[in-house]
Amino acid sequence: xxxxxxxxxxxxxxxxxxxxxxxxxxxxxxxxxxxxxxxxxxxxxxxxxxxxxxxxxxxxxxxxxxxxxxxxxxxxxxxxxxxxxxxxxxxxxxxxxxxxxxxxxxxxxxxxxxxxxxxxxxxxxxxxxxxxxxxxxxxxxxxxxxxxxxxxxxxxxxxxxxxxxxxxxxxxxxxxxxxxxxxxxxxxxxxxxxxxxxxxxxxxxxxxxxxxxxxxxxxxx
Numbered sequence: 001x002x003x004x005x006x007x008x009x010x011x012x013x014x015x016x017x018x019x020x021x022x023x024x025x026x027x028x029x030x031x032x033x034x035x036x037x038x039x040x041x042x043x044x045x046x047x048x049x050x051x052x053x054x055x056x057x058x059x060x061x062x063x064x065x066x067x068x069x070x071x072x073x074x075x076x077x078x079x080x081x082x083x084x085x086x087x088x089x090x091x092x093x094x095x096x097x098x099x100x101x102x103x104x105x106x107x108x109x110x111x112x113x114x115x116x117x118x119x120x121x122x123x124x125x126x127x128x129x130x131x132x133x134x135x136x137x138x139x140x141x142x143x144x145x146x147x148x149x150x151x152x153x154x155x156x157x158x159x160x161x162x163x164x165x166x167x168x169x170x171x172x173x174x175x176x177x178x179x180x181x182x183x184x185x186x187x188x189x190x191x192x193x194x195x196x197x198x199x200x201x202x203x204x205x206x207x208x209x210x211x212x213x214x215x216x217x218x219x220x221x
Contacts, residue, residue, distance in 0.1 A: 073138040077102070078147030086134040093118045093129035095137075096144060104145035104172035105129045108201070116200035119173035120144050126180040145172035148179050154220035155179050155213070162213040166204035174200050178214045186221050188214070 074083045077100060084099060091111070096102045106117035113131040120129045121143040149156050155178050158164075165171040174197060181188060181196040188196070193214045202210075 071135065073135055075137050075140050075142060077142045078144060078150065084134070088133070088135065090134045091130055092120070092122075092127075092132040092134050092137055092142070095134040096120070096129060096142070102144050102146050106169055106172065108169065108203070114201075115170070115173075116177065117170045117173045119176045119200065121176050121180045124180065124183060126177045143176065143179070145175045148175055153179060153217070155182065155217040158213040158217035158220065161216065162209050164206055164209040164213040165202075166206055170200060170202045170204075174202070174210060178210075178217065181214070182218055182221060187218055190215060 071087065072083065072085050074081065076082070077096065082100065084095065086095060093105045093107065093111075096105050105120055107130060108117040109115040109130075111130045113128045116128065118128055118130040119126050121127070122132070122137065122140050124141075155175055159171065159175065164174070177197055177200055178193075181193065185192065190211050193211045197210055197214070
């Protein structure tokens with residue numbers, strides 16, 4: 001290449017922001033540049049290296065163990081002892097259904113805490129399991145409708161005798177609420193029963209049958 005053309009080529013390269021490299025070299029390397037965005041997206045999706053990871057396998061293992069310990073809970077459910085490593089956003093309802101297999105806590109309102117169908121008893125109090133984080137239940141004693149039925153509590157037969165349900169979807173929540181009431185007050189009045197059950201909704205509208213059932217169970221305790 002004549003010196004004048006070589007000088008002109010170099011000037012054009014610098015003008016294009018390519019520096020002293022030639023167009024041929026630039027075009028040859030262009031294939032690598034095209035692949036760069038894909039590589040970049042993969043890199044951003046991977047977790048950033050932590051100081052412990054950079055320090056070596058031993059430090060990484062220690063970090064994992066500490067993280068697991070922070071999310072480990074132990075609780076008693078219907079008399080059985082359980083231990084789980086749970087995520088921060090895991091609800092008690094999800095833990096009971098997906099991990100233990102207790103399907104009585106339902107989800108009519110979509111986890112808004114508005115219907116009472118997910119009610120269980122924790123340490124003697126009826127709670128909404130959809131709004132209770134599993135990590136808040138460490139060391140707790142949980143009762144569900146399955147455990148109440150297994151214990152042959154009078155509330156179960158009383159609900160059957162009084163036809164206090166139709167589809168049965170909301171029934172476990174009512175049963176847990178009623179059982180918690182009777183544990184606290186074995187001789188409630190009808191007004192007290194109605195007040196206690198006020199947070200439980202029934203789509204089949206069998207509300208009038210619930211108070212008689214709870215009052216019958218109270219007599220049979």
